[in-house]
Amino acid sequence: MAASYWSSSQRLRWLMPANVALPGHERDLTRVSWADRTKLTLHYTNVIQSVAKRMMLRQRVVASAMTYFQRFYANNAYCETDPYPIACACLYLAAKVEETPHHLRTFVNEMRELLRHPLSARDGTDGKSTTANAARFPYTSADIAELEIYLLEEMDFYMILQHPYDLLTRLCAELQLPQSVLQTAWFVTNDSFRTDACLRYPPHVIALAALYLTCALQPPEAQAPASSAGTSMGTVTEATGGNPILGPGSALPNAGAPVTITERVKDWFAGLSTPLTEIAEVAQRLLAFYHVWDSFHETEDVSAILARLRTPEANAPPTAGPSTST
Amino acid sequence: MELTRAYKARRDARRPRLVDRYEILGFISSGTYGRVYKARSRDSDDDGEYAIKAFKVEKEGESGLVAAGISQSACREIALCRELSHINIMALREVLTENHAIYMILEYAEHDLLQVLQYHGHEERKPLPELTVKSFLWQLLNGLAYLHANWILHRDLKPANILVTTKGVVKIGDLGLARVYRQPLLPLADGDRVVVTVWYRAPELLLGAKHYTKAIDIWAVGCIFAELLTLRPIFKSEEVKMDGRKTPPFQRHQVVKIIEVLGTPTVARWPGVVDLPEYSNLAAIRDYWKTCSSKSEQGFDLLRLMLEYDPERRISADQAMDHPYFQEEPKPAFK
Ligand SMILES: Nc1ncnc2c1ncn2[C@@H]1O[C@H](COP(=O)(O)OP(=O)(O)O)[C@@H](O)[C@H]1O
Ligand SMILES: [Mg+2]
Numbered sequence: 001m002a003a004s005y006w007s008s009s010q011r012l013r014w015l016m017p018a019n020v021a022l023p024g025h026e027r028d029l030t031r032v033s034w035a036d037r038t039k040l041t042l043h044y045t046n047v048i049q050s051v052a053k054r055m056m057l058r059q060r061v062v063a064s065a066m067t068y069f070q071r072f073y074a075n076n077a078y079c080e081t082d083p084y085p086i087a088c089a090c091l092y093l094a095a096k097v098e099e100t101p102h103h104l105r106t107f108v109n110e111m112r113e114l115l116r117h118p119l120s121a122r123d124g125t126d127g128k129s130t131t132a133n134a135a136r137f138p139y140t141s142a143d144i145a146e147l148e149i150y151l152l153e154e155m156d157f158y159m160i161l162q163h164p165y166d167l168l169t170r171l172c173a174e175l176q177l178p179q180s181v182l183q184t185a186w187f188v189t190n191d192s193f194r195t196d197a198c199l200r201y202p203p204h205v206i207a208l209a210a211l212y213l214t215c216a217l218q219p220p221e222a223q224a225p226a227s228s229a230g231t232s233m234g235t236v237t238e239a240t241g242g243n244p245i246l247g248p249g250s251a252l253p254n255a256g257a258p259v260t261i262t263e264r265v266k267d268w269f270a271g272l273s274t275p276l277t278e279i280a281e282v283a284q285r286l287l288a289f290y291h292v293w294d295s296f297h298e299t300e301d302v303s304a305i306l307a308r309l310r311t312p313e314a315n316a317p318p319t320a321g322p323s324t325s326t
Numbered sequence: 327m328e329l330t331r332a333y334k335a336r337r338d339a340r341r342p343r344l345v346d347r348y349e350i351l352g353f354i355s356s357g358t359y360g361r362v363y364k365a366r367s368r369d370s371d372d373d374g375e376y377a378i379k380a381f382k383v384e385k386e387g388e389s390g391l392v393a394a395g396i397s398q399s400a401c402r403e404i405a406l407c408r409e410l411s412h413i414n415i416m417a418l419r420e421v422l423t424e425n426h427a428i429y430m431i432l433e434y435a436e437h438d439l440l441q442v443l444q445y446h447g448h449e450e451r452k453p454l455p456e457l458t459v460k461s462f463l464w465q466l467l468n469g470l471a472y473l474h475a476n477w478i479l480h481r482d483l484k485p486a487n488i489l490v491t492t493k494g495v496v497k498i499g500d501l502g503l504a505r506v507y508r509q510p511l512l513p514l515a516d517g518d519r520v521v522v523t524v525w526y527r528a529p530e531l532l533l534g535a536k537h538y539t540k541a542i543d544i545w546a547v548g549c550i551f552a553e554l555l556t557l558r559p560i561f562k563s564e565e566v567k568m569d570g571r572k573t574p575p576f577q578r579h580q581v582v583k584i585i586e587v588l589g590t591p592t593v594a595r596w597p598g599v600v601d602l603p604e605y606s607n608l609a610a611i612r613d614y615w616k617t618c619s620s621k622s623e624q625g626f627d628l629l630r631l632m633l634e635y636d637p638e639r640r641i642s643a644d645q646a647m648d649h650p651y652f653q654e655e656p657k658p659a660f661k
Contacts, residue, residue: 004476007409008409009409058511076333080332080333082329082333085330096396097405099510099511100511101398139330141394145426146334146426148395149396150337152396152404152423153341156421157404157421158408159401159405160405160406160408160409166509
């Protein structure tokens with residue numbers, strides 16, 4: 001358990017095959033595209049991140065809360081539930097499990113404050129602005145306390161998680177990578193919790209994928225001291241053509257230098273016992289996710305997608321997007 | 327709101343009822359955090375007996391009307407028990423919920439050590455056989471070594487929280503104060519101001535240490551070992567109550583009790599102590615051993631190592647299991 005991932009419930013009970021569609025996702029995907037559903041996840045995880053930031057919660061708490069959220073939505077659909085109170089219950093529970101508890105009313109107040117305004121003035125396209133003006137978070141502490149038990153039940157009361165951060169930090173130290181690499185890889189790891197990778201891959205694979213992606217997209221030698229991840233990552237991919245780890249035949253940035261960090265990392269990845277294919281799969285998922293993020297306009301997109309998702313007879317054919325079963 | 331209501335209704339409709347799954351056979355205990363019942367599965371393939379631990383729903387706020395979700399204690403106990411699997415740790419079969427209450431379905435253990443001690447102390451009035459003591463102690467250490475290997479501190483080891491099955495298998499229970507202590511986000515003492523029932527509380531806790539280690543569990547095991555041999559708590563003080571205080575009071579009487587038995591520091595830790603006038607008083611722990619039912623020198627040595635003042639020098643669960651006391655006759659059962 002705490003000492004070993006191999007005997008943890010995270011592996012034995014909550015690790016899903018990479019290529020099996022999740023029932024909760026499937027029900028949404030009959031109504032909206034994969035990209036649109038991904039945008040919704042991005043929005044709800046943004047809410048978790050924002051509340052956590054306002055309350056100065058640690059990243060481990062955020063990672064746990066997002067994992068709980070992903071677990072809940074493995075079997076539930078956005079079209080059938082209201083994710084805001086679920087997100088709140090996830091954070092509240094995660095703070096408790098990570099031994100940094102806060103009063104429930106603090107979470108509820110922060111959620112209410114964050115979601116005080118309607119998502120967009122226009123509220124989608126149908127002009128039903130009355131519903132838009134209703135507060136998005138009408139829930140009380142008692143409501144969230146109640147939902148916490150439902151959340152626990154959905155998770156079958158498995159709560160303890162291991163996260164990629166420790167391994168990531170150790171790897172970067174061991175490989176003597178610049179601080180900027182750790183920082184970028186750390187951000188990429190944060191972002192991984194906004195995808196279902198945390199349900200489908202062990203934390204060490206996610207740590208490796210984050211590092212792989214970081215080194216591939218921004219070879220350590222070429223990195224600016226202060227790097228940042230986030231919405232720009234997708235664009236970086238397009239610009240990077242061939243690169244030392246993701247694709248063959250790429251020119252090393254510092255060809256001829258004694259032994260570059262990139263070469264060292266490349267050799268190191270080649271000698272790993274974790275299959276590269278698995279790491280590449282996670283990297284690919286992350287890239288697909290960043291691609292969606294690049295074209296995300298939170299205020300307009302979310303209300304439009306929700307309008308389509310929650311209209312009973314919404315049967316517009318979903319547009320093509322990367323399926324969850326790659 | 328509508329969607330949430332609909333979701334809950336769907337979920338409620340699918341949920342099996344506790345009474346349909348288990349037949350309640352009787353009431354066992356009412357503790358700090360909830361009640362414990364004895365139960366039997368209604369599944370005809372399952373003739374096992376279970377203990378059902380029902381958690382009170384915690385309240386927050388002056389009115390006491392606002393629900394505050396599951397308590398930190400229930401959360402810890404469920405989260406940890408869900409991961410653990412060891413012969414000497416109380417197994418959690420499943421967790422059920424109904425009407426906002428949570429029920430842990432635990433494997434049933436006939437006795438707790440408190441009952442065993444009381445029975446032998448008051449009814450039988452004769453010591454526990456050394457074989458029994460040694461078997462209990464060894465299994466207790468075995469369960470504790472597993473917890474510690476998983477970076478878990480129990481923090482409430484005492485006879486009432488240690489159970490024994492009819493076959494004599496020891497099960498460490500009540501993980502309501504247990505927590506993972508690897509890489510804490512906050513110092514351990516910030517989370518819970520008071521841990522471990524006072525009679526079993528290690529000196530570093532009594533003296534207000536901000537950071538503490540798995541050595542606090544070993545101290546408690548040492549106290550339990552002594553109690554198994556004498557049928558009386560080794561350090562039995564009058565607890566100073568909180569009485570509305572903001573910070574926990576100093577447990578002077580408990581410290582006095584410990585010093586009465588152990589004396590002040592040992593020669594090994596303080597070589598110069600031999601030259602001091604009152605040195606002879608430090609032999610007190612020897613005197614205590616004379617009141618124990620065991621005459622084993624090795625047993626004495628093990629107890630001394632578990633009740634080492636300095637937490638850094640206190641023996642670990644793993645080391646204790648390898649102690650010559652367990653090699654000597656009578657050898658512990660279940661090893
Ligand atoms: N699995 C069990 N089988 C039999 N009795 C149990 C079991 N678990 C607990 N008990 C009894 O219930 C009492 C209280 O349980 P415990 O888990 O210690 O809860 P609390 O947190 O209220 O102290 C124990 O001292 C023991 O006598
Ligand atoms: Mg108890």
